[in-house]
Amino acid sequence: MLPTPERPTLATHWGTYRVHSDGSVPVGLSPYEGDPNPSPIADAMIAARTSPARILRPAIRRSFLERGAAAGGEARGAEPFVEVEWEQALAIVAGEVDRVRKDHGNAAIYGGSYGWASAGRFHHAQSQIHRFLNVIGGYTRSVQNYSFAAADTILPHVIGDRRGLASGHTPWRLLAGHAELIVMFGGASPKNAQVSSGGLSRHTLREGILACRDAGARLVSISPIRDDTATEAGAEWWAPRPNSDVALMLGLCHTLLSENLHDRDFLASHTTGFERVAAYLLGEPDGVVKSADWAAALCELPAEDIRALARRMAASRTFLMMSWSLQRADHGEQPYWMTVTLAAMLGQIGLPGGGFGFGYGSVNGVGNAAHEIAWPSLPQGSNAVEDFIPVARIADMLLHPGEPYDFNGEQRRYPHARLVYWAGGNPFHHHQDLNRLVAAWKRPETIIVHDAWWTATARHADIVLPVTTQFERNDLVCANRDLMLAASHRLADPAGEARDDFAIFSALAARLGVEEAFTEGRDEESWIRHLYGLARQRIAAVDIEIPDFDQFWRDGITLLPEPAKVKPLLADFRADPHAYPLTTPSGLIELFSERIASFGYADCPGHAAWLPSAEWLGAAAAKRFPLHLISNQPATRLHSQYDNGSHARASKIAGREPLRMHPDDAAARGLRDGDIVRVFNDRGACLAGLRTSDALRPGVVQLATGAWFDPLQPGEPGSLDKHGNPNVLTPDRGTSRLGQGPSAHSCLVEIEAYRESAPPVTSHEPPPFFSRQP
Template identity: 50%
Template structure:
């Protein structure tokens, strides 16, 4: 009888053991110390299915024939030709050398965006950048699609992005000390099940239950009532999307109007308060920002806003802001306005008081104190980057100027794109505009385990193993454990690990020794773990087991900080603990932004009308689209897994809308609908939901883009066929995915099953 092996592993949604019998996965068990494991772990077996996996190196037929002179409109439709690994590595290295020598290394865009694996060694972005740095350099990106505008404004106003990176008040202090909790966006296990780099314990639910036990007043400000579990007993304030900054400012203005703002805190701990106060009182523009003003913009009740302002003053109050709020036009403003409101109240630095920003599982959890394991990317030989969400602009506008954090830079002339472990045809906005831009580079290389929509639009495709086919370690700055990620099954087809692929290409480029440093996979894992272990011992006196003991056990605890109150020392003595801002204090009125004079990011927190919102809706069938993280997968990963499929209907994503809206438009529950605007169109399955605010439609992210015929209609339900590709502002340049109006209508025609259509298209293009 075969013996079942239990193989420890970890993914972005948590730790688990893979049960393997005769080389096949037969089950998955959650990490025994995780109180609330994610259901997504049960989809891991899908990685071992060959249907969507890239099984050998492939080259687009047209590119192989004509190289940089090929017809680039054939990407996505041309057939692929199988090649050997030696030929593939030589082709990629040859293009890196050709572009670098002919146009300069800035013309190579290292576009990797690293959610493919939570492993810290086979981390595709880090390894790609390490190789390209050795080869002469590349253009990279700064910030992330998840959060860009928020960190930019907080780095300016607080001196760091710690408040949105996991080092604001930990949830244990909120659970014990907060008396009024105002949640802007969400506090949901749906998003908290995930963490970049993995996590050991999901703690959000436990802290929310403690809040409920204590009878804390929780106000959920969101167009979706289920953005917090119903058992928390939160009041639902169904705000008009993209107007959260107006509510925050109205609450602050109501407090100032009553003369109850904390003048001492503003004087000691803040700079530029006079600018913000002049805006609130109307001295600046003649409009008083109070509860009545906010009610008109947000669609909420004036008296409720006024009452909440009073209660936030009278009780220990905490404001939490989801990352999603800054993924919108003027996305800097809700993060800055929340900080302004918290400063007006004056409870920043007190246990259970102030403001915090976050969505992921490690945000608010005890955070790691020791150095996280990470493969070094080495020194960058050139300084060339773009804000992460501006890739289409970069490809369409070589040489054009852009601004970022007050600096003016220029887009490079991109001739080559190397994308490893990412899928921009999932996470970028206005995919039809991206498709146009995608024809501009001479060569596109995609390295990935799966035939994503991006891989199908590449010139050279390199098959990487999934994390379950190699050894790695997981652990990050917001993790309570470091985990062994042991190989569970043999590599599928001719796929190779990211490290082996980059080692081959580095060898072709003559920098192989510098890339590997003479180490193999297990040697590197030992070095990375021991680096973290020695740091924990030297700086913190925390003893972790040696590598061999860790590898045998499958996990080790990381030293963490709990019961943390953000800015407590600064509040006590602002001079002794000055912030690295322009004033050394919290910036509520910015001298830098005043000098820059950006209309879309003024010198103080402000309500600025978005590019698209319900205040501009032109027809009764026009809706605000909310595209949030699905519960059954992470982004587009494991879209065909059981947890993801269980949340689809009729082979498509569910689009949730209020029953009153559905009845008005004669949209039956379970029927197919078309969502469209001037940018594109997609299909989804309508689901009636009382938990959705009228005028809002909810379509999760992550469906694999599946155009139908020549119409451009996506039949899978990818919301980014609809979202605008505009920056949050001239200062932050973040993604604005949540700024989107769409029309919704019944779809009477017949469309094929999205899964079947994707498989048929892939078979025609990439027969192996």
């Protein structure tokens, strides 16, 4: 039996909290006392637990309940649901899973999840669903993630692995006092750094940035949005046209080359292919010299400023940061390859305060000094199905089963997914071109969804199973960037008839004859104790002792000391590239990749290159749609989580997601602050509330992701979204044939006043029900 905590704690993606309770339910949350800059997202959690959108009972789409998979998917998203008893729902789910795997094979099951449903090591929806599907024979999976898919694919070709992307970064303490110039492509956003996938105890971006500033570093934020970097950082603001960063970096590189400011020795000893890059900079293959003047015309920044920045970079210990956001665009692989190229020409890779790193400010904890500990998680087992898709190609898979596509040097075929099983995540939030997804979502025979709230994904399912929230279950959180283990205590009984994913999958496993393989004879408490024991062993291997489980559970939070010794990214490789070679074919940084060149991809050649986006302010399409839409991460929620909560709803304008626009752009369209506007392009349209701001470059508008998809005509592709979801506007096309990542930030729109009576927002209410069982 779990011991009684001295004071209950709740560990989430946006912070760790001490819980105030009236004895039966939580009534308040206080941030962990060691957090210098806590997130307000938690303010929404208590009331949202029992909000009108909470799913209280299993529910099945009416025609599916009557006819099963023969009902087809045309009515998904529009048809009423019927609430049923758990036994009936579980029997139908088990029957559908069994039918599909027997009739079509396990590859016909697509297991969808996005991992952010919980910060816990046990109640991690992605691990739970993948473990279940693996014990019944496997499933078609996805690879990569929406955050940095293109980068995830390109970096192993260039530096051999993914260090400096999600882990292994140069820590802040080797930047402060060493870096003299920090150039941040995409900024370092405080709102993004509210969250971390593995949970967190302390929000550290602010203190990291200010430590660098106070130690004398000069900061430059290169972004079309000024507050992508906090004002107090004192950074210079450069506002290029969106999607022109590669051109800017080429102009910087050309200046280094033409003025002999590049590090020839480092390039010769630690890289391969620079001669091809130099030829490209000089225009030898295409007749286009990539000079600062050439870059200035594309970026709309002064050429002399570009040359001056290159000289400052060469004269200083310079660190290059790049946000994850820049690779979520057409040819998103190129900014990352170009960053490594620019850093290599400066020759400071592997030095304290020098080199490059990706994702500082994209989530909390990037740049924290951390121990190299493989934190335990619920084992997912082995997948007997070899088929997979790049994560952002789900609509392509559903619309084009059996058709070929290219990915990272392979030609693959999309599997025929007849059953989609989704637990954790909301594809009707994070996927692009939602009208296309609505059409694609009609294709599978069966869609099963676990969710706590009636999100658009749940509304577009055939079978919906209600799951618990973090308040309603116990878990263990190991903050993977934050030197913390936290108990997340159960604080309330489940709302309605909600069950946790483990209980649901255990019941299904029993019906399918694999209960022991799934549970291994453990319940929730046994698994949490087991995972903590593994964590304790691995922590002991780095000579740190932590309390036994019972003491840990009573205390709620255990902190680890910082490691005594830290290194810059690629420090060993810099010191001796022969003793510590990279895992690239050459063992060196590949500024030109023979392997990528051999793929023959016109949209990803053998070295970093300027490849203009299909949609940017320099494209012909800008004549019709003259505003570049940035659909960045929200300040008031994590992705779409808690959009129904008080914190997110307080930020809305007449119930719509706020859209920011430069005052000059608003005046040119006769728009004023607080207006309801229609944002549109050829893919769709949504309503939003206008907020004017000079923090944006003219010609750029910002509409955060995460407003729950709320079409005026549910289930109909092309319907007006009433709420302000930008993904009815963003394109669903791969970044390139190499990476196939999402390209949401290459998106052009136009905006006009909405003159009709604005329809009510209904996404935070339950869907229609045909009947309710008592």
